[in-house]
Amino acid sequence: MKDVIGKVKKETLEQLEKINGMEELHELKVRVMGKKGTLTSLLKQMGGLSPEERPLMGQMINEVRSRLEEEWDAKAKELEKGALAKRLQEERIDISLPGYYLAKGHQHPLSKVIEEIEDIFLGMGFTIAEGPEIETDYYNFEALNLPKDHPARDMQDTFFITEDILLRTQTSPVQIRTMEKMKPQLPVKIIAPGKVFRNDDDATHSPMFHQVEGLMVDKGVRMSDLKGILLYFSRQMFGESREIRLRPSFFPFTEPSAEVDVSCMLCGGEGCRLCKGTGWIEILGSGMVHPRVLEMGGYDSAEVTGFAFGMGVERIAMLKYGIEDMRLLFDNDIRFLEQF
Numbered sequence: 001m002k003d004v005i006g007k008v009k010k011e012t013l014e015q016l017e018k019i020n021g022m023e024e025l026h027e028l029k030v031r032v033m034g035k036k037g038t039l040t041s042l043l044k045q046m047g048g049l050s051p052e053e054r055p056l057m058g059q060m061i062n063e064v065r066s067r068l069e070e071e072w073d074a075k076a077k078e079l080e081k082g083a084l085a086k087r088l089q090e091e092r093i094d095i096s097l098p099g100y101y102l103a104k105g106h107q108h109p110l111s112k113v114i115e116e117i118e119d120i121f122l123g124m125g126f127t128i129a130e131g132p133e134i135e136t137d138y139y140n141f142e143a144l145n146l147p148k149d150h151p152a153r154d155m156q157d158t159f160f161i162t163e164d165i166l167l168r169t170q171t172s173p174v175q176i177r178t179m180e181k182m183k184p185q186l187p188v189k190i191i192a193p194g195k196v197f198r199n200d201d202d203a204t205h206s207p208m209f210h211q212v213e214g215l216m217v218d219k220g221v222r223m224s225d226l227k228g229i230l231l232y233f234s235r236q237m238f239g240e241s242r243e244i245r246l247r248p249s250f251f252p253f254t255e256p257s258a259e260v261d262v263s264c265m266l267c268g269g270e271g272c273r274l275c276k277g278t279g280w281i282e283i284l285g286s287g288m289v290h291p292r293v294l295e296m297g298g299y300d301s302a303e304v305t306g307f308a309f310g311m312g313v314e315r316i317a318m319l320k321y322g323i324e325d326m327r328l329l330f331d332n333d334i335r336f337l338e339q340f
């Protein structure tokens with residue numbers, strides 16, 4: 001048996017020499033030390049030995065086994081090292097290859113325009129007010145001098161939650177909410193940007209859109225103040241050479257009321273496709289706050305006066321950037337949005 005053990009050892013070491021792959025190494029290990037391996041079967045045969053011989057042979061086998069283990073580990077390390085060296089030799093990383101481009105987002109054109117409007121009015125001492133998008137009939141209509149049967153309600157059909165709760169059709173209710181909160185302080189000088197909702201949907205109307213409301217209430221506020229502020233706004237927004245004109249109009253919450261046009265930013269007023277040959281483009285509605293609205297807000301209409309205006313943000317954005325279809329603003333197509 002001694003000889004057999006010696007032979008297994010010698011042969012295994014010889015074979016080990018020749019091995020040059022991890023897989024072969026593993027196979028050899030199984031062949032010698034596996035369940036049915038040569039060394040393992042020798043261990044099993046020990047039962048047939050005499051009691052004196054048994055420990056000697058056992059010890060010998062164990063010695064051979066640990067020697068082989070050592071050799072195996074050394075061989076495995078050597079093979080690994082070789083494999084790594086080979087990979088380092090063969091693999092080349094092209095460091096001149098450009099990296100992956102991570103697309104960076106930016107503000108939506110509407111958010112940009114809203115911020116621009118806010119900046120212009122903040123610069124004139126206005127502050128920013130907000131109101132809820134889900135509004136009561138009272139704030140959206142009634143307190144703005146639009147009683148239940150008023151025909152002007154027809155132009156602002158909206159989404160009703162109950163008979164008295166609806167999605168606001170305009171930012172004008174913020175006028176009332178602000179006055180209620182501020183009374184009797186003067187001056188009231190706010191703009192109120194936000195979402196509004198109407199039962200409309202085509203190339204120039206969206207069921208959800210944005211408005212910016214303006215309100216100034218103080219002693220002695222006049223229509224010329226309104227005109228001066230809107231002229232300044234228009235020039236900041238559309239260019240220094242813009243002019244504005246006020247056209248008589250009607251809103252239930254202002255008296256008198258005026259539609260405000262700005263001289264065409266495309267042709268400068270000569271007449272073109274954008275202004276339909278008139279040289280003027282309508283940008284907002286405005287007027288002197290109706291005494292009844294001042295009273296509803298808690299102010300004494302014999303003491304104070306005010307002006308108000310409301311503009312559609314999508315319309316301003318479309319005019320500023322030459323966008324022809326409002327729906328582009330809501331499609332969220334990156335190819336469109338990237339241009340701003």
Ligand code: DAH
Nearest residue numbers: 170254285286287308309310
């Ligand atoms: N709320 C009006 C609308 O949605 C716009 C408007 C017109 C607001 C005149 C005003 C105003 O404050 O004075 O059509």
